[in-house]
Amino acid sequence: MCGIVGLFLKDKTLEPQLGAYLSEMLITMTDRGPDSAGIAIYGGERDGLGKITVQSAAPDEDFATLEADLGEALAKSVQLTIKASHAVISLPAECLDAARVKLAELRPGVTVMGSGESVEIYKEVGLPKDVSERFEVAAMTGSHGIGHTRMATESAVTTYGAHPFSTGPDQCLVHNGSLSNHNNLRRELIRDGITFETENDSEVAAAYLSNKLANGETLGEALESGLSDLDGFFTFVVGTKSGFGVLRDPIACKPAVMAETEQYVAFGSEYRALVNLPGIESARVWEPEPATVYFWEH
Amino acid sequence: MPTFDLAECPLRDLNRALHEVTEGSNDITFDVLNPRGAHAVAVGVDAPIRVDVHGSVGYYCGGMNSEGVITVYGNAGPGVAENMMSGTVTIKGDASQYAGATGRGGLLVIDGNASSRCGISMKGIDIVVKGNIGHMSAFMAQSGNLVVLGDAGDALGDSLYEARLFVRGSVKSLGADCVQKEMREEHLILLQDLLDRAGFTDVSPNEFTRYGSARELYNFNIDNVDAY
Structure with a gap:
């Protein structure tokens, strides 16, 4: 069930x-x-921008300097929004594939949950109420x-x-x-x-x-x-x-x-x-x- | 007339009150508000009481009903009136899968459509559906009557025993060992009575086709004796 x-x-x-x-x-x-x-x-798509939702079992460590590290590796402007064990990386849409390759090199412990121009994906073990609160789902548009x-x-x-x-x-x-x-x-x-x-x-x-x-x-x-x-x-x-x-x-x-x-x-x-x-x-x-x-x- | 607002009180309070009705109780008419898809509303009624449910219910509403007259002014989720013994359950909207499953007696009336497996393994219940029914309805139905004013889906009456099926519209396909049968006088009388009791007075029993078991699947065939 x-x-x-x-x-x-x-x-x-x-x-x-x-x-x-x-x-x-x-x-x-x-x-x-x-x-x-x-x-x-x-939602929240913006012209020319792509999104990658990533997850880590050690988010403090993995996400701390990810924005700068990935930006430098791609030589592009990258923005990271952290939500508990997940983070959404916004970057130029044409870099999506390259970014996934670089991510695997830079942060082997990070898993890509999904990517595209529009989708964000958040999932975790635990009661739906706790998961929903952790990711602040109620505030999403x-x-x-x-x-x-x-x-x-x-x-x-x-x-x-x-x-x-x-x-x-x-x-x-x-x-x-x-x-x-x-x-x-x-x-x-x-x-x-x-x-x-x-x-x-x-x-x-x-x-x-x-x-x-x-x-x-x-x-x-x-x-x-x-x-x-x-x-x-x-x-x-x-x-x-x-x-x-x-x-x-x-x-x-x-x-x-x-x-x-x-x-x-x-x-x-x-x-x-x-x-x-x-x-x-x-x-x-x-x-x-x-x-x-x-x-x-x- | 007790009223239970399920937005305010737990479902258990309602069902307990229904179970506590004894012979001579004064309060025998109950109103249920805001069911909001709750499961197991008015299950296990065992007295000639009336329960009016104002809104849609979830799984197993009216299950095991004995003598109660339960009306849902909304839709019903899976397994409505499951294993009903006697009394009447009426759904003013649609019913989800396996409505009236294993029912042993009483009358289940569905004003809208019923989905798949309606009357599965029915054992004496009468079910009257004003709309259509879904696939695999009356699967392994043993006794009782299933009346459908609309159409039936695939595999109607598969592995049927002795239940009688009456369909006014089309049947997408018949299940194994289910065949069309002659509508005799006794069936017209039976069907008229069922339609009257369900309150569907603007249709004639002559508009229906009867289906039943060919009795080839569940009877022992002496030619197979060597297999044992």
């Missing part, structure tokens, strides 16, 4: 409250996943975001086993369920040149979709392909720079509720997660159909 939440804002005036809504939704799903929690939040509360089944309870998984620029995925063909699929993706950080089945699903996107499929098409290639139980919520998608396997054991108003599209593993959203009483509330791709884009 795990909990998933997602919120895609159509109304820009709600953007300052995105983090507050998302953190409340996440905490409501604590019963479904008290092991770990995480969020991916999209943005256009859309997804979150996950984890009850581990397929791999260890570690920061790296927590969701969301990001395996491509501005892409992320959260998963409730368990895949049964992830080992085989992982081997196939490794042959295609994809690298993996964990033994986690959900990371394979994320990498599978990223690979499809890299090969020119739209998110809708990639999700459609996933229906025939991914075996097991899943409810996925995925995020891209401008979009938000939902997919359930054909058996659809893993619960899912959606709500849509003029202002937003929201996803929750349970209706409970949605009750504090504005206008929920009059929202269109429905259960997404099995084996059906749902997708919204800004």
Whole structure:
């Protein structure tokens, strides 16, 4: 069992409250996943700038002079915003790939959680409430975001086993369920040149979709392909720079509720997660159909 | 008439009060406010009381109900009226998966749609759904009646025993050993009674098709005796 939440804002005036809504939704799903929690939040993009979210088990040591060290190595202006065990590095977008290479050299203990122009990813072990407070999720702003509360089944309870998984620029995925063909699929993706950080089945699903996107499929098409290639139980919520998608396997054991108003599209593993959203009483509330791709884009 | 506002009081207070009703109790009508998707609202009712729930509920609402008349003015999460024994549970909105699962008696009425596995393993309950039902509904259903005014999803009645299924709209596909059957006079009478009790008076039993077990899957076939 795990909990998933997602919120895609159509109304820009709600953007300052995105983090507050998302953190409340996440905490409501604590019963479904008290092991770990995480969020991916999209927003704050600025022309020409890229972002890398990094994590360290020894943040004081690793982050202390990282801004200067990385700036010097890249000969570019770099800005570091530290949030507990995570930090967001802002830098010119064209340096994203080079920066990841330099990061690995400069700080071998630092893990990249995700990168792109818009996405920031924060995840940790612990109760969703504690994780949310540690990263000050409630104060975050943005256009859309997804979150996950984890009850581990397929791999260890570690920061790296927590969701969301990001395996491509501005892409992320959260998963409730368990895949049964992830080992085989992982081997196939490794042959295609994809690298993996964990033994986690959900990371394979994320990498599978990223690979499809890299090969020119739209998110809708990639999700459609996933229906025939991914075996097991899943409810996925995925995020891209401008979009938000939902997919359930054909058996659809893993619960899912959606709500849509003029202002937003929201996803929750349970209706409970949605009750504090504005206008929920009059929202269109429905259960997404099995084996059906749902997708919204800004 | 006791009112429980679940925004103010714990769910346990409500369920305890419902369980404490005994013969001769004066308060037999309960109002529940702000359920906000809570799990296990009004489970284990064991008296002829009325419970009106104003809002949407989460998992297992009305589970194990015996004699109670429970109405939800909203949607219901998974497993509504699971293992109901008797009484009536009515959902004014939609119901999520496995509505009425393993129900042994009573009447479950869903005004909206029910999703997958509606009536799974039902054992005597009557379920009437005004809208559509999802895939694998009435899976291994043993007895009772499932009435659907809309359409049914894939694999209806897979591995069915002796439950009767009546569908007014289309059936996406039938499950293993589930077949269309002739609608006889006794079925029309039974169906009319179920529709009346559910309050759906503007449809005629003649509009429905009956499905049931071909009885080839669960009966021992003497040709297989060598296998033992």
